Amino acid sequence: MDYVVDKFxxxxxxxxxxxxxxFQSRFNWHVKxxxxxxxxxxxxxxxxxxxxxxxxxxxxxxxxQLLNYSGDVDLNKKIKQWEDFxxxxxxxxxxxxKTPYEILMHHLKK
Numbered sequence: 001m002d003y004v005v006d007k008f009x010x011x012x013x014x015x016x017x018x019x020x021x022x023f024q025s026r027f028n029w030h031v032k033x034x035x036x037x038x039x040x041x042x043x044x045x046x047x048x049x050x051x052x053x054x055x056x057x058x059x060x061x062x063x064x065q066l067l068n069y070s071g072d073v074d075l076n077k078k079i080k081q082w083e084d085f086x087x088x089x090x091x092x093x094x095x096x097x098k099t100p101y102e103i104l105m106h107h108l109k110k
Contacts, residue, residue: 001015001027001030002034009104009108010108012036013036013037014036014037014038014039015031015037015038016039016040016041016049017039017040017041018040018041018046018049019040019041019043023038023040058086059082062082062090063079063082087100087101088100088101
């Protein structure tokens, strides 16, 4: 959660998660300590977390399937490269051909 909070240029009010064990008490208390709320999606309803599910599919097709695991792979470096590409260079249909960074800057200027 700290990694995500550090990346955003604005305050995060609410975090929505599924009901996995990794998002229970310890995570919940940490989110509260950061001044945020946590909201769980309904049990056995992954479609309620559609944006996350779509993001997982994009990461799978655009990142994980393209990795070559032979030799030493610095995953942290590769993930950083993917995040930078995804946020600053990759155009998104949902954003009418703009990057997430362009959309963010547009909203911050309002």
